[in-house]
Amino acid sequence: YLHNIKSHSELNAFVEVYSAEALQKADIIDRKIKENKAGKLAGLIFGIKDLICYQDHKVSGASKILQNFESQFSATAVEKLLQEDAILIGRQNCDEFGMGSSNENSFYGPVKNALDHNKVAGGSSGGSAVAVQADMCQISLGTDTGGSVRQPAAFCGIVGLKPTYSRISRWGLLAYASSFDSIGIFSKSIEDNARVLEIIAGKDEKDSTSSSRAVPAYSQNLEQKNTYKVAYLQEALDTEALQPEIKAAFQNQITELQEAGHTVEAVNFPLLDYILPTYYILTTAEVSSNLSRYDGIRYGHRSSEVSDLESLYKNSRTEGFGAEARRRIMLGSFVLSADYYDAYFTKAQKARKLIKEATEKILSEYDFIIIPTTPTTAFDLGEHSKSPIEVYMADLFTVQASISGLPAISVPVGKDDNGMPIGLQIISAAFQEAKLFAFSRNLI
Ligand code: GLN
Numbered sequence: 001y002l003h004n005i006k007s008h009s010e011l012n013a014f015v016e017v018y019s020a021e022a023l024q025k026a027d028i029i030d031r032k033i034k035e036n037k038a039g040k041l042a043g044l045i046f047g048i049k050d051l052i053c054y055q056d057h058k059v060s061g062a063s064k065i066l067q068n069f070e071s072q073f074s075a076t077a078v079e080k081l082l083q084e085d086a087i088l089i090g091r092q093n094c095d096e097f098g099m100g101s102s103n104e105n106s107f108y109g110p111v112k113n114a115l116d117h118n119k120v121a122g123g124s125s126g127g128s129a130v131a132v133q134a135d136m137c138q139i140s141l142g143t144d145t146g147g148s149v150r151q152p153a154a155f156c157g158i159v160g161l162k163p164t165y166s167r168i169s170r171w172g173l174l175a176y177a178s179s180f181d182s183i184g185i186f187s188k189s190i191e192d193n194a195r196v197l198e199i200i201a202g203k204d205e206k207d208s209t210s211s212s213r214a215v216p217a218y219s220q221n222l223e224q225k226n227t228y229k230v231a232y233l234q235e236a237l238d239t240e241a242l243q244p245e246i247k248a249a250f251q252n253q254i255t256e257l258q259e260a261g262h263t264v265e266a267v268n269f270p271l272l273d274y275i276l277p278t279y280y281i282l283t284t285a286e287v288s289s290n291l292s293r294y295d296g297i298r299y300g301h302r303s304s305e306v307s308d309l310e311s312l313y314k315n316s317r318t319e320g321f322g323a324e325a326r327r328r329i330m331l332g333s334f335v336l337s338a339d340y341y342d343a344y345f346t347k348a349q350k351a352r353k354l355i356k357e358a359t360e361k362i363l364s365e366y367d368f369i370i371i372p373t374t375p376t377t378a379f380d381l382g383e384h385s386k387s388p389i390e391v392y393m394a395d396l397f398t399v400q401a402s403i404s405g406l407p408a409i410s411v412p413v414g415k416d417d418n419g420m421p422i423g424l425q426i427i428s429a430a431f432q433e434a435k436l437f438a439f440s441r442n443l444i
Contacts, residue, residue: 013127017090039085046139053172062106065320075172077200093127098176101394105324119378122152140186147398149184150410154373154423165405166211169204177286190441194218224438227261228367233269249414279399281348288332356404363429373410373423
């Protein structure tokens with residue numbers, strides 16, 4: 001894996017590699033294996049998105065503002081993997097604080113797709129996706145607020161899971177939009193994904209929102225015993241922006257599922273048009289609040305052009321944040337401002353509730369919702385760099401599960417005419433990850 005990281009350095013997937021430390025750990029684990037004392041994930045090589053903390057190591061959110069910041073503690077998910085003797089190989093590139101869909105908003109520069117170096121990796125966890133895609137590690141921990149694990153997984157042709165909100169502790173995850181944020185898992189197989197989820201899920205005293213529900217042995221229940229009732233959203237299939245090859249692959253999936261004995265039916269979801277505005281109003285509001293902690297005093301970058309306290313805040317933040325982060329802080333501050341709070345923020349909260357209820361209603365009648373992970377396959381680097389709205393469109397199909405707090409997984413189901421991967425997304429009711437794994441295993 002270290003060799004692959006080196007030979008693929010042009011992909012820009014890692015911002016830091018823990019070579020010496022990982023090799024040392026490998027020796028120790030080797031001994032433990034011989035003595036039969038090794039943990040459940042002994043020798044599993046994993047990487048973490050640069051938004052996840054690892055004790056006494058740098059974590060920057062791919063932002064200049066935190067460039068040299070070191071964390072004093074590890075994220076609970078990291079801690080749990082290390083306890084089972086997995087080996088942490090490095091810190092991976094991403095969009096600044098998780099904001100983006102193409103990994104072009106990183107202080108460290110864009111990540112390239114290993115299948116075509118002119119194409120984006122997806123985002124925001126682009127480095128984590130490419131690291132698994134190009135065998136630089138077996139597993140990556142990313143974060144998914146509105147699709148940042150599922151979307152790059154689709155662009156890279158691998159498996160990406162966003163579990164139910166609260167299933168994995170958020171302790172040690174740099175906050176973007178706290179009521180959406182979730183750690184997610186990249187892997188090549190469903191088995192690996194299930195094995196990692198069963199270790200890192202569960203109640204954590206350090207995150208009061210983490211769920212205390214028992215964690216099933218996901219990897220022991222991968223045999224699919226049932227035929228299921230599956231819904232797809234007619235509006236999603238009718239979306240003008242949907243790339244024809246993705247539509248064809250999706251229709252093909254429907255036929256295959258029906259042939260395998262599942263019931264697959266179209267349902268209407270007229271709220272589809274509202275999910276992106278709702279998501280972007282609520283998440284910018286949360287991010288403007290969450291990023292206020294980076295003030296040039298307590299953490300990270302401090303401007304040298306300082307004449308008083310206000311210029312210290314202003315210049316440190318202006319120099320430290322990239323363009324997209326600044327855009328979202330302004331947008332979020334606007335929708336939370338006294339004059340516009342009700343018109344935007346309150347309204348978006350109401351819309352969130354409607355979207356969540358409508359989605360849950362479908363899932364009370366069906367086992368799964370299937371939907372393409374993305375409207376297009378990986379686009380060219382720089383293609384949408386002038387229009388943020390165009391990039392936001394890449395999230396059209398992923399934010400529904402995020403708004404609703406539901407688990408969703410993206411699995412590779414084909415390729416477009418240029419050989420770029422196509423992802424299929426499966427959404428289930430809350431805490432049905434076991435069912436989600438068993439079902440998706442047969443689709444790959
Ligand atoms: N692309 C989405 C955004 O920019 C999702 C990001 C994420 O899930 N972290 O907000």
